[in-house]
Amino acid sequence: MTEYTPAVYGTGLKATIQRVGGHLAAMIMPNIGAFIAWGLITALFIPVGWLPNEDFAKLVDPIIKVLLPVLIGYTGGRMVHGQRGAVVGAVATMGVVVGADIPMFLGAMIIGPLAAFVIKLVDGVVQQRTRAGFEMLVDNFTAGIAGAGMALLGMWGIGPIVQVVTEAAGDAVEWLVNANLLPLASILIEPAKVLFLNNAINHGVLGPLGVAEAVRDGKSILFMLESNPGPGLGLLLAYLFFGPRSLRPSTPAAMIIQFFGGIHEIYFPYVLMKPRLILAVIAGGAAGVFTFIVTGAGLVATPSPGSIFAYLAVTPKGGWFGVLAGIVVAAGISFAVAAALLGFGRKTGEETPAPTSEPETTPAPQEA
């Protein structure tokens, strides 16, 4: 719009990181339903679950080690080369899945799109040279041969490398937890989050590592680093009480959408408007992580979206105290710091931004 054109902030680099991260998240997010199905089955039927059941618990291992990676590889393949890419990507993913004793999410995110890219190249060369009437025969066999070849490559080449990398990353995280350094992760996570890297971080990086840990230990703290709804809630509460008056009416709806609906994007603009408030969500996030560590909290699967309801659904039996405590502490600290940074409302007069040319009721974020 001419009268109201927010500057398109963000350099090419940021857009590139967002795009790469977006691709990673885009392989996971359409499959979240399957993750939740696995999380529910796990929370209910494993020996320490709510309703231990030996037969139903047999579902746990094949779903996490085979079904979910194959779905990821399938989705990754589809992104690159449609249905044919999806099929070849799924077959190739079996190569990294079989024989690995960890869930091969990272492997699937590599080999699925890679295999689809191979069949895309093959199609580019072969399809225009195919004689009329032989298309189906050729298409089926090129896909079959490419899929089989990539599965072998995955098993011998990519699988072992990814396994080493995943285990090393897992060890690094464990070291951070043991050294009580994990709260420092919030210094990176929270700013990246409000720059719309939230899905990339949570689903592209932390989720796959968290699943590996959850399979081993029954729960993981990594699912909660980015998705904790507490810091955003505290920030919005501070806006409700101490923010610019013109913004206060919109915050209750934002809080409901953020905390119960789990759409964290809703609070990013409130940080971007007054960038120093990033300190509030960093402090809140770090305090939350610290509380999670102290109480030994963890979740069995990714809470997605990051809603309080999703959190409660994937909390292991007996783990509610730590999880809720971490959320409450995060919200409290974030609220306190944000309130202080907003001057407890005293400075609202001078800070209410005067719309420059647009006679709208909602103010333009002059400070951003």
Added chain:
Amino acid sequence: MADIQSTDIRKIVVACDAGMGSSVMLASQLRKQLKGLGIEVEHTPVNSIPADADVVVCHSGLADRARKTAPGTVLVPITIFIGDPAVTTLVTAIKNGGTVHG
């Protein structure tokens, strides 16, 4: 930078990172506001904005990517998700006629 007459708008695409969260919310708000005007409102990931979109609405933090996926399409960047002035202007322009700049 493209312009479009508001009477030519048939399809608005709301885009966000995953196409599953904030864009769905904003799209359903827009759909309500534009009810009965015969305008299709869709939500997609910002990496896969369909080619037949007349107007793209997305957060300004994702605008770089939206411009790459849908070059030449009118882009309305927003800063807040509830009651953004740019969205209000867009809706007003569609209802009362006028040109939408992007």
